[in-house]
Structure formats: structure tokens, C-alpha cells
Ligand SMILES: CCCCCCCCCCCCCCCC(=O)SCCNC(=O)CCNC(=O)[C@H](O)C(C)(C)COP(=O)(O)OP(=O)(O)OC[C@H]1O[C@@H](n2cnc3c(N)ncnc32)[C@H](O)[C@@H]1OP(=O)(O)O
């Protein structure tokens with residue numbers, strides 16, 4: 137029997153961000169490997185016209201949870217959705233719910249965050265910094281709490297080249313920023329933001345760094361660990377390969393390339409593509425939860441979960457394999473034939489943007505206008521190019537992350553735990569992983585029918601560009 141799986145048996149676990157990409161995979165694995173856990177409390181807000189219960193049902197009814205329903209048929213009874221909005225200072229949790237959380241919680245996994253690169257400083261600080269502080273305050277009032285696991289990002293210190301598993305100080309104290317945001321108006325905040333974030337590439341990575349500092353400062357006598365994943369990608373193995381459910385990170389780029397919108401990208405081909413499968417991250421999170429609670433390390437340990445130092449892949453290799461997969465399993469109705477020119481030269485990149493992206497979009501919009509339809513391709517293309525420009529920082533650099541703590545933890549696990557909670561990325565076969573990833577994007581994100589593949593292949597064979605069937 138797995139020691140880690142047994143550890144979570146009978147436990148009350150609080151998860152923030154459970155409706156997000158990482159949070160869903162975390163819940164799935166917990167229920168599947170520890171079906172005898174007592175309860176998972178999730179802090180949820182109503183969204184897109186759905187109540188909390190509707191959101192929970194939608195998650196449990198998804199393909200991701202199919203295996204869970206076999207192992208843990210009463211899974212619905214074991215999830216307790218608690219109304220909470222992390223944008224509000226007290227999370228807007230009712231008194232009764234708060235009482236229950238404070239008196240029952242054993243383990244906290246804090247995954248909630250805004251991961252948008254272009255969020256306002258005010259909102260990103262509220263969610264990634266102030267909410268973390270508030271949650272730590274709650275944690276300090278939980279008599280049964282055994283471990284608090286904070287999810288950060290490997291890019292929280294991306295202004296450095298070599299990053300150790302330590303918490304680095306930020307130039308301005310998080311408390312000072314939180315206090316000043318209370319009285320500064322939005323126009324002034326916009327003005328001072330570039331000065332505050334200095335050499336961080338965006339507000340997201342900067343506020344995640346502030347969040348880590350808050351964890352360090354407010355840790356009191358809590359048992360805390362910080363986990364820093366790199367670019368979180370589709371599932372590698374569990375519960376099945378290729379599962380993915382949002383357009384963040386590589387996912388949106390894969391769609392834009394497969395549909396033939398994006399045919400060139402400013403990327404350094406030999407830079408490390410530090411993608412890490414989401415199930416690998418979750419396995420580490422559960423192992424860290426166990427280790428932190430049972431071994432109670434004297435200080436807050438930081439764990440890097442990255443692929444570059446153990447099993448590196450670069451953007452060239454990734455691009456080639458993504459394109460090869462499109463040949464085998466093309467996406468339906470592409471705008472143009474998929475291609476991926478990588479260039480690290482700004483001039484060449486601008487040339488490709490003009491010739492390969494903007495010009496075909498303008499021509500297509502003219503065609504739409506002439507046929508009495510509303511033009512939309514130029515708008516879509518501008519949006520896409522803006523998104524790509526925001527990701528460029530991460531695809532033109534390589535970082536070195538030390539992984540001493542992650543390797544130490546691996547050596548502490550029993551052979552059974554190493555198997556059930558595998559986070560050894562050296563075993564990952566990139567070609568197989570990328571193929572499953574692209575297939576997953578087609579199936580679970582685009583919801584395209586696999587039966588349409590032969591037809592899509594035929595179209596690809598006789599493709600002339602641009603397609604006019606969007
Ligand atoms: C061939 C080669 C391959 C190589 C492959 C290279 C990959 C290279 C990756 C590098 C990756 C670095 C990653 C750093 C590592 C971190 O730690 S970052 C964590 C991940 N965070 C991110 O990736 C966030 C990045 N995204 C953003 O910040 C914002 O989306 C952007 C880029 C500012 C764009 O904002 P926007 O233009 O306002 O667009 P947005 O509202 O987000 O969404 C556009 C549309 O998609 C829809 N949408 C939004 N979210 C979702 C969702 N979750 N599900 C479904 N639809 C959604 C919206 O509804 C919207 O549709 P409409 O309403 O217009 O119909």
C-alpha cells in the first residue's frame with residue numbers, strides 16, 4: 137500500500153483554485169488514490185451563470201473524473217463547495233463555513249491565482265499576494281492543520297538565470313505594496329507599475345514572487361512548502377494521456393498553429409522548452425503534502441518541478457513534433473496549412489508577421505466583405521499576435537533551476553510511492569508526450585470528432601491557402 141495514499145485517508149483537505157487546470161487534476165488524483173479521504177473543501181465562486189453546485193457537477197461529470205466514479209462512487213458527498221471570492225478581503229465566506237474550515241482542515245493546497253500576464257497590478261496583488269496572506273492567517277487559526285502547500289511558479293524569479301530552491305527577497309516589501317494600493321488611484325498605479333516590476337517580464341510573475349515573500353513572512357509556526365512548476369502542460373499518464381482544458385501557455389499556440397493561423401513565431405529554437413506535465417506536478421504536490429506534514433522540516437522548503445535539467449527538450453524539437461503530429465492527426469477546417477517557422481531575429485519575425493499573418497488576414501477580410509459577411513480575421517490575428525508577443529519572453533530564454541529538494545524527496549519515497557506518485561520526469565518520452573498533447577488539444581479543447589480525421593487528412597493533402605471555410 138502506498139504510504140502517501142494512506143496518509144490522505146480520513147483527512148479533510150482544503151483546495152483553492154480547484155476549478156482551475158491544476159486544481160481539477162489534483163482533486164482527481166486525490167479521490168482516485170485515497171478514496172477514503174474524509175472531505176475535500178473547495179473555495180469556489182459562482183461563474184458564467186453557474187451556481188457552485190452546477191460547477192462541481194460539471195467537473196465531476198467530465199471525462200477527467202470517469203475513473204474516480206468507479207473507485208469512489210460517493211465522490212459527490214466528499215466534495216464540499218464553499219462559497220468564497222478571493223478578491224474580497226475576508227473571502228466572503230459565511231461564519232458557519234469559516235468555523236467548519238477552521239476547526240476541521242488538515243491540509244491546504246493553495247492553487248488559486250490569476251495567471252493572466254496582462255492583469256492589473258491591483259487585481260493581481262489582491263489575488264496572488266493579499267489572498268495568500270489572508271489564507272495564511274486563516275491557516276494559523278486551524279488547530280488540526282498539518283501542512284500548507286503553496287503553489288507558485290518556476291518563473292517567479294525569471295529575472296535571474298540560475299534559480300535555487302530558496303525564497304528570494306523582492307525589492308519592495310509586499311506589505312508596502314498592499315498598503316499603497318489601498319489609497320492610490322488606478323491611473324497612478326498604471327504609471328508606477330513598470331517601475332515596480334523592474335526586470336520581471338509581467339505582473340503575473342512579479343506578484344507570484346511577492347506571494348512567496350508573504351508566505352515566508354507570515355509563516356508563523358506553520359508547516360509550509362512552496363512548489364514551483366515551470367510551464368504546466370497536458371497530462372502525461374494519468375488519468376489518461378493528453379488531457380488539457382484551457383487555452384493558456386502552449387495550448388493556445390498549438391491551436392493557432394494547427395488551425396494555420398500562426399505560421400511563424402519569434403522563438404529561439406535551441407532554448408529549453410521547459411514544459412512539465414500537470415499530473416507530474418500533482419504527484420509532487422501530494423508527495424510534498426505528505427512529507428511536510430509527517431517530517432515537519434524546520435524551514436519552508438521550496439520544490440522546483442521542471443523538466444529542463446533532467447530531460448531537456450527544446451522549442452525546435454517541440455515544433456517539429458507538433459507539426460509531424462498535425463500530419464497524422466490534422467485539426468479540422470484550417471485557415472492555412474500548418475507551419476512553424478522559428479526565428480530569433482526581430483526583423484525576420486516582423487517580416488513573417490506582415491507576410492504570413494497580417495496580409496492573409498486582410499485578404500480574407502476583403503473576401504468576407506465582398507461576400508457580404510462581417511470581417512473578423514484581422515481582429516482575431518491582432519489578438520493572437522498580442523498573445524504570442526506576451527509569451528515571447530519565455531520562448532527565447534533558458535533557465536537553470538536547481539532541484540535538490542525535489543530529488544531529496546524522490547529518494548525519501550518508497551518504491552511503491554515512487555510508482556504511484558511518480559514525478560521523475562527523466563522517464564518522459566517527449567515525442568510520445570507531444571503527440572498525445574496535440575491529440576488531447578484536438579479532443580478535449582477543440583472537441584473535434586476523431587472520425588473526421590481521414591477527411592481532414594484528405595483536405596490537408598490538397599490544401600491550397602488560405603482556406604475559405606472558417
Ligand atoms: C508549433 C509550436 C508549438 C510551440 C508552443 C510554444 C508555446 C509557448 C508557451 C510559453 C508559455 C509560457 C508560460 C509561462 C509559465 C507560467 O507560469 S504562466 C501560467 C499560464 N498563464 C498563461 O499562459 C496566461 C497567458 N494568457 C494571458 O495572459 C491572456 O490570455 C492574454 C495573452 C493576455 C490574452 O488575453 P485576451 O486577448 O484578453 O484573450 P482572453 O480573454 O484570455 O481569451 C481569448 C478567448 O479565449 C477564450 N478563453 C479564455 N480562457 C479560456 C479557457 N480557459 N478555456 C477556453 N476558452 C478560453 C475567451 O473566452 C476568449 O474568447 P472570446 O470571449 O473572445 O470568444
Ligand SMILES: NC(=O)C1=CN([C@@H]2O[C@H](COP(=O)(O)OP(=O)(O)OC[C@H]3O[C@@H](n4cnc5c(N)ncnc54)[C@H](OP(=O)(O)O)[C@@H]3O)[C@@H](O)[C@H]2O)C=CC1
Nearest residue numbers: 153154155156157158221222223247248249289365367368
Ligand atoms: N498553468 C501553468 O502553466 C502554471 C501555473 N502555475 C500556478 O499553478 C496554480 C494553478 O494554475 P492553473 O490551474 O493553471 O490556473 P487556472 O487559471 O486554470 O485556475 C485558477 C484558479 O483560481 C481560481 N480563482 C481565481 N480568482 C478567484 C477568486 N477571486 N476567487 C476564487 N477563486 C479564484 C479560479 O477559479 P474560477 O474557476 O472561478 O476562475 C481557478 O480555480 C497558480 O497558482 C499558478 O500560478 C505555475 C506555473 C505554471
